[in-house]
Amino acid sequence: MPDLYPPGVCPPPAPDPAGAAAGRNVTRRGLLASASVAGLGLVLEACAGGKPAGHAAQTASTVTVPVMQWANVTVATTTRQIVSEFEKAYPNIRISLQIEPTTNFYSKLETLFAAGTPPGLTFMDPATVLHYASAGALTDLEPLIAKDNYDISDYFAAAVQEYQFKGGLYGLSRGFGNQDIYYNIDLLAKAHLTPPPTSWTAGGWTFADYLTMAQRLTVRDSSGRTRQWGCYVDSGTRGWFPWVWNNGGHILNATRTKSVMSGTATVAALQFLQDLIYRYKVAPTPADLSSEDAAQQFASGIMAMFEDIPADVGFLRQSIGTRFAWGVAPMPKGPGGRYTSGGGIAYALPRAFPHQEEAWTVLKYLNSKAAMTQLTLTGGVFPPRKSVADSPQYLQQAKYPLHMEVFVQAPAVVREDPLTIYWPQINNVWTQQLGSLWDGTTPAKQVCATIDEQVNAILSGA
Amino acid sequence: MHPVSKAEAVSAVQRSGPAALTRRGKGGMRRAEALAGMLCVAPWALGFLLFTGGPMLFSLVLSFTRWNLLSPPKWVGLSNFQTLFVKDPLVWHSLLVTTLYAVLAVPLAVALGLLLAVLLNQRIRFLSFFRMLFYLPSVVSGVPVALLWSWIFSPNVGLLDGLLGLVGIRGPAWLFDPHTVIIAFVIMSLWGVGGSMVIYLASLQGIPPHLLEAATIDGASAWRRLVHITVPLLTPIIFFNLVTGIIGALQMFVPAYVMTQGGPNNASLMFMLYLFENAFQYFRMGYASALAWVLFLYVAVLTFLLFRFSGRWVYYEGMLKSDN
Numbered sequence: 213m214p215d216l217y218p219p220g221v222c223p224p225p226a227p228d229p230a231g232a233a234a235g236r237n238v239t240r241r242g243l244l245a246s247a248s249v250a251g252l253g254l255v256l257e258a259c260a261g262g263k264p265a266g267h268a269a270q271t272a273s274t275v276t277v278p279v280m281q282w283a284n285v286t287v288a289t290t291t292r293q294i295v296s297e298f299e300k301a302y303p304n305i306r307i308s309l310q311i312e313p314t315t316n317f318y319s320k321l322e323t324l325f326a327a328g329t330p331p332g333l334t335f336m337d338p339a340t341v342l343h344y345a346s347a348g349a350l351t352d353l354e355p356l357i358a359k360d361n362y363d364i365s366d367y368f369a370a371a372v373q374e375y376q377f378k379g380g381l382y383g384l385s386r387g388f389g390n391q392d393i394y395y396n397i398d399l400l401a402k403a404h405l406t407p408p409p410t411s412w413t414a415g416g417w418t419f420a421d422y423l424t425m426a427q428r429l430t431v432r433d434s435s436g437r438t439r440q441w442g443c444y445v446d447s448g449t450r451g452w453f454p455w456v457w458n459n460g461g462h463i464l465n466a467t468r469t470k471s472v473m474s475g476t477a478t479v480a481a482l483q484f485l486q487d488l489i490y491r492y493k494v495a496p497t498p499a500d501l502s503s504e505d506a507a508q509q510f511a512s513g514i515m516a517m518f519e520d521i522p523a524d525v526g527f528l529r530q531s532i533g534t535r536f537a538w539g540v541a542p543m544p545k546g547p548g549g550r551y552t553s554g555g556g557i558a559y560a561l562p563r564a565f566p567h568q569e570e571a572w573t574v575l576k577y578l579n580s581k582a583a584m585t586q587l588t589l590t591g592g593v594f595p596p597r598k599s600v601a602d603s604p605q606y607l608q609q610a611k612y613p614l615h616m617e618v619f620v621q622a623p624a625v626v627r628e629d630p631l632t633i634y635w636p637q638i639n640n641v642w643t644q645q646l647g648s649l650w651d652g653t654t655p656a657k658q659v660c661a662t663i664d665e666q667v668n669a670i671l672s673g674a
Numbered sequence: 675m676h677p678v679s680k681a682e683a684v685s686a687v688q689r690s691g692p693a694a695l696t697r698r699g700k701g702g703m704r705r706a707e708a709l710a711g712m713l714c715v716a717p718w719a720l721g722f723l724l725f726t727g728g729p730m731l732f733s734l735v736l737s738f739t740r741w742n743l744l745s746p747p748k749w750v751g752l753s754n755f756q757t758l759f760v761k762d763p764l765v766w767h768s769l770l771v772t773t774l775y776a777v778l779a780v781p782l783a784v785a786l787g788l789l790l791a792v793l794l795n796q797r798i799r800f801l802s803f804f805r806m807l808f809y810l811p812s813v814v815s816g817v818p819v820a821l822l823w824s825w826i827f828s829p830n831v832g833l834l835d836g837l838l839g840l841v842g843i844r845g846p847a848w849l850f851d852p853h854t855v856i857i858a859f860v861i862m863s864l865w866g867v868g869g870s871m872v873i874y875l876a877s878l879q880g881i882p883p884h885l886l887e888a889a890t891i892d893g894a895s896a897w898r899r900l901v902h903i904t905v906p907l908l909t910p911i912i913f914f915n916l917v918t919g920i921i922g923a924l925q926m927f928v929p930a931y932v933m934t935q936g937g938p939n940n941a942s943l944m945f946m947l948y949l950f951e952n953a954f955q956y957f958r959m960g961y962a963s964a965l966a967w968v969l970f971l972y973v974a975v976l977t978f979l980l981f982r983f984s985g986r987w988v989y990y991e992g993m994l995k996s997d998n
Binding site for chain 2: 318319322325326343344347348349497498499500502503636637640643644645647648651653654669
């Protein structure tokens, strides 16, 4: 008989019918393969995705409107109260309030828009509204306003204009800040100084007056270390705008197609601000502010004058308590007049959100006179509604700051931000180049020349 | 039934008998093994395709478009790359800043990690405690570390300038000075040196003791043993840490984003930060994708050069000198 199994060939194992019946033919390889298939199935299931993040569950009878915004603790609590009252009044609409930190707010919002699942309402500043509106991503509110006879005239004109784009309105202002000067009344009295005026149309209170007051209020110890700052230079974008305008300068030309910061008046205004820090030494350097920011230093009583917005009133009241008296004054006047910058924030309605009517209903309620009054009592919102801003509830809600009517008068002299669709890049140029102004390494003339060069390259579409 | 010859019988058995079964079994087994292997790899492969390969391909396509996330992408060909290489000075600036950071930080981290490992390879008291102490910082990373170092570098109340002040030195403004901001980041990067220290420690303990003993018997000092025996045997690990360190350093983002936002005056504008700004602040996804591919190619070229010249100084165990 021939050898059925040539050398080197192993005979197959003997069949084991009983074992096969008992399922004992599971091999390690088979187990691994099964586990991989199961894992693959899990991965595919996970990748199938659930409901989009921006749209919560809808039932036949209720619609959920996600509202995405930021807020401090007090404002968030009040907003949740308002939401609760809304849901009682409108049982068929639920609001999903998403309070997000400011740091990555816009990145998250972009992602939701890109995914086609934007929230029903979202906070946006004027520059962001411009960007999204120009891309057709926001709903024009004008037809909705007309349909419901919504009283837009109660809003400050400037608060409406900054959200208008090509004849439409793409954001309804929810908070309309402006730059003002807070001052420590006790420190002024101690230095025998007359407080600044309380009206934007008053005479006096010029750049020179501001410098003189700051110099009188700056206190140094025997070693030369400053113990009390006379004033503060707000290096944020809206912080330096009013100084440029009030000195007769310009940032962009009238058509916003060219940067004109090399003009004499603009350079002089920015040089004045740099001199406050490094020549006259009446304002802290950025390094001095690294450990304690200006609001904290003002609240601690070691800064006599502090440029800031009305929305910080709540924080300042909490921090200052009854330790000293404080008030608010308009910006100093210059050869160009007395203006201020402002902008604040608005609610915008994304076009891709499927329940436009419901979102509009929510927007009207959140921006209603009653809701806005509740919010302004937190001290964390300056109302864009004239009737709320000029009401006893807002003006007399607390003892300090004195002269809150300065906030209410400010919208009449707010100049609009020089917005373009390149605002984020231009703002970045301002921030980076003016950094060398604020740290004292480069004079204003050189900084402005560099800014013009870089911004004009951006504006030309390069 | 006709009689069958022996040859025919053998042939018939070979075609249909156990040998044939073996040949068919071999092929079948191989196929089964291949299938099982592919199934085992499948979850990773799918994950790679979905979360790495696919997005990379998408990013490559996007780099030839203009896309603001809100409107459909618009094909612009090589326009993004043209802008990147010719018209945008911040690209070269950020690449220079990033490279400077990598050139300073990586060798320091390699040297310090090695030094710590050599020191912690000695027989000293509380050795485990010291190893834990130096390793622990590398476990904490990201934003909390960036915030902590922001305080450490504060010119007014920071720890560093405070310590320098104790010895009469007026410390620099660190993060607020364009001349010192990168140095600050380099110092901060040494916070995570414990991770590479552990790897060196493991390698040190793998060095054959008889080599060191033989050198000791021959009269070699500790320094000579370190330089001529320990370090050469550690070169593969040093090379590994060098490569991974450079790749990591060229992608530095969190400290620049959290602590300086690229300032002062773009002095700390890292390439990844500039990429992020273009993508998420300027809504230029296509341009940001082009930047990402430029960074990828830059890192790939550097890594290739490192591997290319590694033969001159990296010695793998068992390798003869003539193998280089």
